């Protein structure tokens with residue numbers, strides 16, 4: 287195992303590693319694999335994850351995963367080479383629960399907190415407000431960051447369509463809470479204690495457009511009351527958003543920028559990387575996941591194909607060798623395409639941020655052995 291590889295360095299020098307990237311590129315898989323790689327090095331690791339694949343969770347012995355921290359059993363870890371000093375704890379991120387905890391923490395009195403949590407629109411707002419999920423992931427990170435039981439925290443990020451959403455989340459949440467519509471609600475409600483029909487008529491169109499999904503009698507009053515209460519907490523949120531940003535800028539943290547080799551994904555990750563650099567947020571590595579590798583034999587002859595088929599006991603039919611030949615040529619082309627797009631990443635990305643390639647596997651990463659394989663691939667700096 288190459289001790290000088292980048293991931294090994296990051297694992298030993300950072301306290302927090304964050305996997306970020308576009309939807310579906312492999313953030314959760316990478317987060318789990320990085321966490322396991324660190325445990326294999328004897329670290330005590332907490333992996334904060336979002337919605338891992340059920341089969342993978344089961345393979346880690348986490349059938350009934352809750353938002354409580356769950357330790358992966360030592361015999362499961364030992365089987366893939368984790369030493370006794372290493373451990374892996376997994377915690378699911380739950381947006382609403384984190385929001386609830388914040389409300390309790392920042393409300394001026396317990397009664398106010400209870401009232402807010404009991405507001406019938408709170409559930410809707412706490413789950414749907416722009417940026418809430420991303421913001422709450424950061425909140426959870428701050429809550430566990432200094433926990434002395436862990437050497438390293440790996441944070442998975444939500445399946446946002448756009449990786450930048452994650453970076454902008456704290457600002458967007460604060461903006462949403464402080465938007466003119468929100469302020470109007472609060473003022474209108476606070477001045478009269480309820481909405482006058484007149485005010486309602488004038489603004490109903492706007493309001494109903496914005497909140498088309500919420501219906502039912504009295505909802506505007508309920509909403510205004512909720513917003514007034516959130517406003518009560520607003521100072522708290524603003525402070526927290528600033529704290530989140532400063533944490534993301536610290537040397538203890540590093541982003542792992544996950545992408546697929548597809549041009550769209552590469553473009554997005556480059557843009558995200560530049561944004562991180564602008565914000566002075568540390569970038570650890572690019573992880574290019576699901577790279578098509580060139581076939582082991584570059585130009586197989588018909589004879590070689592026949593020999594392999596025979597060796598595998600495949601009953602030859604007249605077409606088979608030519609179909610295999612075509613599939614081989616396709617695989618070569620796919621690998622060439624990926625190499626070309628990866629070349630563009632290497633050319634345009636900051637040379638100080640290494641590129642780690644993880645191959646496309648024949649199946650999804652569904653058990654602990656495969657996860658360990660990904661972990662080792664990442665550790666040695668990719669394929």
Ligand SMILES: Nc1ncnc2c1ncn2[C@@H]1O[C@H](COP(=O)(O)OP(=O)(O)OP(=O)(O)O)[C@@H](O)[C@H]1O
Pocket residue numbers: 308309310311312313314315316339443444445446575576577644645646647648649650651652
């Ligand atoms: N290198 C790979 N080869 C094959 N399958 C992979 C590879 N990496 C990840 N997968 C599979 O792709 C699927 C999506 O991966 P994952 O859940 O990690 O993506 P994600 O970026 O977290 O997605 P989301 O944005 O929805 O959270 C999973 O089923 C995973 O097992």
Ligand SMILES: [Mg+2]
Pocket residue numbers: 313314315336337442443444445
């Ligand atoms: Mg995910």
